[in-house]
Amino acid sequence: MSGATWPLGLLWIGSVIAVAYGSRPVSDRQLTRWATRFDVVIAEDWRSHVSAQLRRVRTVRWGAIVVGTNLGAVEIYVAAIDLERAAGISSPLTKMVPFAAAALGAIAAELSLARPSGGVRSASLAVRRWTDYIDIPWIVFVGVCLPVSLAASVAMLSRPEASTQWVWLAPVGCVLAVLAITAGINAVVDRPAVSVDVDHRHVDDALRADSAHHIVGAAVALAGVVTSGALMVVVDGPGRLIPAVIAFVLLGVWFGLARTARWSVETARLQRT
Amino acid sequence: MTGRVTVDPGSPMPPYEQLRRQLELQIRSGVLAPGRRLPTVRQLASDLGLAKNTVARAFAELERGGFVMGAGRRGTIVVGPLDGALDRNTLITDAARRFFAEIAPVDPTFPEVLEALKRVVDDGQVPPAQNTSAVPVHG
Structure with missing residues (x-):
């Protein structure tokens, strides 16, 4: 019995760095950039509150990614004990786990945001809807992945040379992505507002939009990667490269939605009406 | 004008009645104009820390009074007071x-x-x- 411990060491170092990066305080510059991205002005008396909220959600999201990556890296853990036993452990399932964890983490982050406590409670009569916080085409994309992955799975079953062990994985991954979006965006819309003050409400809406972008981004990556994986099994020849490229593009989409995409809730509301 | 409502759990008036009265007043005064869509029961219940049934009861009373109308998936829509708006x-x-x-x-x-x-x-x-x-x- 011989193990390889250096990959595990690298994984742990990476995990510690990721946790430290995710939980670091939000600087003034980052806060300003975030406010610009979501087209809001943060009142001076709310800057510390918003910083604390952003730090909390980032910590939870990165924590979930680290946990998911470690769960998905079960091969590395087994290899540290017994190199030979590790060979067959990696599977499409372990590759899916980090994406599913990221989606769940994005939802957990939203649920961790501050809520008003008891006493006299006020509510704005402005209607909150999914479309205030995220572009619908991304949600449609995840919905479309489900029938595509089902078709790929059926095609997989009709190929005698293909392994059918993981045939269920892509549709299940897509269902998970759809569920993550449904539960996540409902949590975003239904989270009680902490203030009815109009400036605070705009910032609160920006926090919702931020959460929605992270949830949908992770769901797009999850559905896209499992569907691409299924397509790679059923497509022959150099055409297999196309789903692989799509998978990488979707990872970029996730990053874009979570970190750079600009969004204005007010503009989205105006367009709706 | 967006409009807003406040519920005081310490008030002797039941929360659904506080909510109903405020919404009725805002409809009568034109703050909530006919055609205006109200938030969902779930959203208001969540924001006000009330049970969904409490908000639903306020909406039902308003609907009985002819102030709002349930419009299926479109939510609840203000139809205006039957006896005319008040100044x-x-x-x-x-x-x-x-x-x-x-x-x-x-x-x-x-x-x-x-x-x-x-x-x-x-x-x-x-x-x-x-x-x-x-x-x-x-x-």
Whole structure:
């Protein structure tokens, strides 16, 4: 019995760095950039509150990614004990786990945001809807992945040379992505507002939009990667490269939605009406 | 104007009635115009920390009174008061009249009344105004 411990060491170092990066305080510059991205002005008396909220959600999201990556890296853990036993452990399932964890983490982050406590409670009569916080085409994309992955799975079953062990994985991954979006965006819309003050409400809406972008981004990556994986099994020849490229593009989409995409809730509301 | 509602759990008036009255007042005064969509029961219940049934009951009472209409997936829509809209100033004056009638036995001076109103606002019992110095009326 011989193990390889250096990959595990690298994984742990990476995990510690990721946790430290995710939980670091939000600087003034980052806060300003975030406010610009979501087209809001943060009142001076709310800057510390918003910083604390952003730090909390980032910590939870990165924590979930680290946990998911470690769960998905079960091969590395087994290899540290017994190199030979590790060979067959990696599977499409372990590759899916980090994406599913990221989606769940994005939802957990939203649920961790501050809520008003008891006493006299006020509510704005402005209607909150999914479309205030995220572009619908991304949600449609995840919905479309489900029938595509089902078709790929059926095609997989009709190929005698293909392994059918993981045939269920892509549709299940897509269902998970759809569920993550449904539960996540409902949590975003239904989270009680902490203030009815109009400036605070705009910032609160920006926090919702931020959460929605992270949830949908992770769901797009999850559905896209499992569907691409299924397509790679059923497509022959150099055409297999196309789903692989799509998978990488979707990872970029996730990053874009979570970190750079600009969004204005007010503009989205105006367009709706 | 967006409009807003406030519910005081310490009030002797049941929460659904507080909500119904405020919404009715805002519909009557034109703050919530006909055609205006109201938030979902779930959203209002969540924001106000109430059970969904409480908000649903307020909406049902408003619908019975002809102030709102359930529009299926489109939510709840204001249809306006059946007996016509009331002037906003009249509503505020009526509320002030009721308030003064209630405190008349104590015989307060006007500055004392103003001071009390200011205290209520400062204590956060009435949320700060959005754009103007208007405060929500509890009916």
